[in-house]
Amino acid sequence: MADAASEAVCNPHIGCYAHTLNLAAQKGLRINHVSRLLGRIRRIVSFFSQHLPKHKLIQDVCTRWNSAADMIERFLEYATLTSKEIRSVNKYVSxxxxxxxxxxxxxxxxxxxxxxxxxxxxxxxxxxxxIILPLQNQLSTLMAPSDHDLTSVRYMKATIVNDLSTRIMISSI
Structure with missing residues (x-):
């Protein structure tokens, strides 16, 4: 899309903001500590997804950042699943x-x-x-790293905000 806009001399080219947001969030999910935590939650979710009633755990999809958020949220509802008894049932589930x-x-x-x-x-x-400029400004404010954040969360926020700012050149809008 960016190449097509460039060839057509559409300046500035503003891509789909939802897609841009998804790409930035995906980059934040690749932060090492966050990625490892998601992997461990993913293994537990996979193990239990067959044995739960209607309110099942949700497995994330790598192309949708919000599915990772949904997976974590539902997993936290079932936090008791993290007990040490799991290990006795399946040694591969940490x-x-x-x-x-x-x-x-x-x-x-x-x-x-x-x-x-x-x-x-x-x-x-x-x-x-x-609508993009107000949303971008709001996100930049809400996602500003705080001294109270864990290092990994601070880095995740900074990664997302930096990626968004490089993809959306607000000054050119």
Whole structure:
């Protein structure tokens, strides 16, 4: 799309903001500590997905950042699944410590502004460029790393904000 816009001399070219947001969030999910935590949650979710009633655990999809948020959220509802008894049933499923569960809660909290922006974009019948600048500014403020954040969450926020700012050149809008 960017190449086509360049060839057609469409300057500035503003791509789909929802897609841009997804790409930035995906980059944040690749932060080493976050990626490892998601992998451990993913293995537990896969193990239990066959044995739960209607309110099943949710498996994430690598192309949708919000599926990782949904997976963590549902997993935290079933935090009792992380007990040491799991290991006796299946040695390949690693359990999560209290620190891991706290970290998962912090990662999920990091996704709240992204989810809010995605909801706004999805509820608009005809989203226009006029909505991008306010959403981008709001995200930059809400995702600003804090001294109270864990190092991995601070890095995740910075990665997402930096990726968004390089993909959307607000100054050119």
């Amino acid at each position: 359990t999560l410590s209290e620190t891991d569960i706290s970290n998962a809660e912090l990662v999920l909290a990091c996704f709240k502004p992204l989810r809010r922006v995605t909801t706004v974009l999805c509820t608009e019948e005809t989203p226009s460029i006029s």
